[in-house]
Amino acid sequence: MITNLEIALDEKNLELNTNMSSVMHGAIMELVSSEFAEEMHKQAIRPYSQSVYKIDDNKWIWSINTLNDYAAKNIINAITNNNSIYIKNRESELNISNYSVYKTSFDDLFTDNYLGEKRSRYLTMEFITPTAFKSNEKYVFMPDIALIMKSIISKYDTLSTTTDIMDDNLLDKIVEDVSIAEYRIRSRYFYLEKTRIPGFVGRLKLKINGSQNMVNMIHMLVDFAQYSGIGIKTALGMGVVKKL
Template identity: 30%
Template sequence: MIQNFQYLIQTPDGTSIPSFWAYRLYAALLEQLPVEFADAVHEQGFSAISQYIRFDHEKHQSIWVVSLLTDDAISYCAPILTNITHLSLHESTIIIKKIQQSDVLTADTIITQAEQLSSSQAVRIVFHNAASFKSNGIYQIFPTVPLILQNLLQRWNEFFPEMLLEDDDAIQMLTNNLRIRSYRLKSSTYRLKQSSIPGFCGEIIISSKLSPPMLELWKMLLIFSEYTGIGIKTALGMGGVSIFV
């Protein structure tokens, strides 16, 4: 199951928060949780939490988006996230105001949402902050359809084992019938502790020539991506996306 929270965040003097502070907010949140759960989160291949900071340019506000991706994460974190008002970092105290809290979502909920989306064959994916992939030990700083699909399919199967997506023919049809039609991207790095991870941010438009059943599957993965993020280190603040169909 999945639950999503969104917050307006700022420092006491009203300063907006840079996206790379998402890692610090994540660390501060883990400090509020039982040690056994925090340790388990670190040990998982895919974290039970995905989170990032995006900047709303129209309102000049920093928004913290947190998604809980497992039953345990919801059980441990939701009570804290429901009532949280601030987090203390070394640099500053972050004032937190909740602006949205979703109902608990299931795989069936996501499928229903996908059915309600437009049947447009084109989708715009906005990468709000630095995103990256890693293949053969090398950071990939440009998105490709196979990298995006592989990442989302692995995550789906990790979090919804009761509804595995393992049909090789279906996956090949997705890969063959999706293409990046246009992009407005720039290179970006994500500062993490003592290192900087190379990546990209901006937006891409992916067009498709999918049959209706395959288009439903693609839309389902797209909706899922808004909660999980796309790429590596989404628990630490990378890869936050919004989907526009």
């Protein structure tokens, strides 16, 4: 299963901002078993993403997504089995008293997008926390269809239990069929303890040409990206995206 845990954050306890996401990652790693932490540390594509961000006016949430049952058991259960968890970096307790859980699966994502209502040729993505890619050893912080889709597909193929999506020509075909129709974006730094990484936030409206199969696949991938995140450092809080 894919599991999303959203914890409402209380402003009184913590100074809230997206750059706190990496602190929260630290708190998760303190909470889980050292074996699991070590195992995760070795993986280039991890079976979870998490971030702190604002939804609506002044409501902040800590959103944690696990992309398989193993990660759900080790991370989500470890959090929700407590009434509060300790945020070492802030020397503060966070109450786990107001949260929601939503579960879906790779099968559901497939069924919804390929067998459900016909998907639209337009699709708007909102990048909520700074998003960036590494390409040719350099950070890229301007959106690009190939980099976006390559990142989602890598995560999907690594973590899904179903057939792999990527093949030799797929990325070329996607670049041919999918274009950015409209956008409103800005650069924004994501701060880690000792460094900052340039990313972008904002909206992209995609137009999908080609077959209905291509349309369905892009919708499915973007649906999946809402859980996996896009680009680099999605375990630390970057690359949160929503489909509008």
